[in-house]
Amino acid sequence: MKRKDIIYGVRPIIEALETGKEMEKIMVQRGAGSEGIKHIMTLSRKRDIQIQIVPFEKLQKITTANHQGVIAFVSAIEYQDIFNLVPGLFESGETPFILVLDRITDVRNFGAICRTAECAGVHAVVIPAQNAAQINEDAIKTSAGAISRIPICRHKDLKEVLQFLQESGISIFGLTEKAKTVYHSPDFTVPMAVVLGNEGEGISREYFRFFADSLSIPMVGEIQSLNVSVANGILLFEVLRQRTK
Numbered sequence: 001m002k003r004k005d006i007i008y009g010v011r012p013i014i015e016a017l018e019t020g021k022e023m024e025k026i027m028v029q030r031g032a033g034s035e036g037i038k039h040i041m042t043l044s045r046k047r048d049i050q051i052q053i054v055p056f057e058k059l060q061k062i063t064t065a066n067h068q069g070v071i072a073f074v075s076a077i078e079y080q081d082i083f084n085l086v087p088g089l090f091e092s093g094e095t096p097f098i099l100v101l102d103r104i105t106d107v108r109n110f111g112a113i114c115r116t117a118e119c120a121g122v123h124a125v126v127i128p129a130q131n132a133a134q135i136n137e138d139a140i141k142t143s144a145g146a147i148s149r150i151p152i153c154r155h156k157d158l159k160e161v162l163q164f165l166q167e168s169g170i171s172i173f174g175l176t177e178k179a180k181t182v183y184h185s186p187d188f189t190v191p192m193a194v195v196l197g198n199e200g201e202g203i204s205r206e207y208f209r210f211f212a213d214s215l216s217i218p219m220v221g222e223i224q225s226l227n228v229s230v231a232n233g234i235l236l237f238e239v240l241r242q243r244t245k
Contacts, residue, residue: 005074005136008067010036017043022075024134025050029059029069037070048129048156076135082153082161085124086168090191096170097122097239098193102158102203103131104228110135111142112229113196118146120236121243129156162210165193171212174203175235177225179214186213188239199228 007013013026014036026044028037030053044051059067082098089096099122104110110133117125132154133139140147155161165172170191175183195211197203208214217226217234226234 003063005076006062007072007074008063008065008070010034010040010068010070013040013070013072014043016072016074017047017049022078023047023049024073024075024136025052026070026072027052027054027059027062029056030054032069034069036068040070048154050130073134073136076137076140077147077152079154080124080151082124082126082155083164085151085153086165086170089123090168094123095189095243096168096191096193097243098124098126098165098170099232099236100126100158100161100172100193100195101128101132102195102207103128103198103201104196105131105133105198107133107136107139108142109133109199109227109229111139111147113232114139114143114150114152115146116229116233116236118143118150120233120240122150122236124151124153126153126155126158126161128158129154158204159206159210162193162195162207166210172210174208174211174214175216175231176202176214177216178202179216181213181215183215183217183235184238186215188242192239194232194235194239196228196232199225 007016026049028051041051059071062071086096099117114125135147162172170193172193174195195203195207217231
């Protein structure tokens, strides 16, 4: 059975890129250097689509059809533009509530985070073009369909996004176990964004300069860390509590 989430072969992928089809990533065979593949890589970089250089065997595991050294993974959703979305929220009288994910690569964590975000009233989820979970059937299933209901915005540089949010009058909060401010202390009824990092390295240090404050969740057990999707839920529903009390 032919997979619906992939496109393979040089010409079909070029046509898909040129017509603006949304893609999660493109795998290129190591050592492949035809003009067609070079053109694919150029188009991909212009659209901030992740490129992975992989051995021939990796492509063969995905499909044994004549892939010509390149396979594209089609996105299950259409990405939104955070730079257009935020002004629209203000114009409609909404108080922006944005979630920014820094290198959350686990598909099920991503799906769970999006499910909670949709339930808590988050207006948009922002992810980087590189080092982000692939939005596939597993992610959508784990999110209980929330990924199709909440705007997902992909951008090549989260620094640009954070600077834009800050300049738009949005207070940015980072959730990190090393922070001194307890998560329920700030006023979350203002326009705001929350940044979450991956479980291994946390939030990239370069983003901290944009934060109004860094927040932590108190813990008394011997295990001093939470799954990122659980931590996300605790903070997002505190925001919802403040906004609905």
